[in-house]
Amino acid sequence: MQEATFLILTALASGTQHGYGIISDVADISGGRVTLLAGTLYTALERLRADGLIGVDREEIVDNRLRRYYRLTPDGEKRLAAEASRLHSHATAALRRLNLNLAGGAA
């Protein structure tokens, strides 16, 4: 799973969001490191919709502009949980080994 995809799913994990909301939420989650551009966001959203990982929750018209809210589907939740625990276990392993090596080096 690409980082942008992972962050988009994470942004939707706590509730429905519209396009602009996802962009600013992803910036928050990544500590300002990832700024999604519209082209990237919508090609990712289209793929996620086609794969059934997200769905359209509702549409609103705000200031004459269409605003579509997306939500995570049960499949999307499962995929995100699996990916998060995979990344988590890799990260834990990496940190554990670094600590061991640092401790070993100091002894």
Next chain:
Amino acid sequence: MSEPEEPALSISESASLERGYRRLLAWYPGWFRRDNEDEILAVLMACAQDGQARPSREATLDLIKGAVRMRLRPRPGQPRAVRAAVRLMYVGALAELGALFTIIMTAAGVRAAVARSAPASVDIMGLHILANEVLAPIAIVVWLVLARMITLRRDAARISVAAFFGLITLTMLASLSASGPAYAMADFTAGMVLWLISTVSMVLVFTPASNRYFRPEPELVGPAG
């Protein structure tokens, strides 16, 4: 949830920026634009900087990259076999162009050969070559129209593909029997390639998955299994 702060744009800046974005969005496939264009535009406009009158280079590249990706993706609901058939039709148009080129290049050689071996049939041969030169451009258009019909899910698409296949087969057989050994090898090869392409694409549009695409079954109302 964060609300977009309206960027400070004058009316002319905003109009010019929106035009710029629409020009870029025009590169996306129609089905994607119908579904998403207004929404992407809203997001792009919300992300604008104060006083911005033109799309940034970064956003431009990102949108073009997205357009290319979307064009490479199958339309939603289009089975792989149908997608392959459409691509083959484009190959068919290209092959036809190659065939036309081949016919023009070999015409003189074929005429000379016929003049030597069977002077009586020179006129018939010339007519045959001329017919090919006229028919090939028409065939190119037919390949492209068929591809478009399949993409648009037209009811008549498959019957037309089958009819075109029949026509190509007949033309092949007719030219083989009419010209006999004088028939240029390159010409024959081109005809064979086109016939194979039309055969495969016809099989592809008649697979079970394609049947469902062209004739979606009415949704049954009742308890789901």
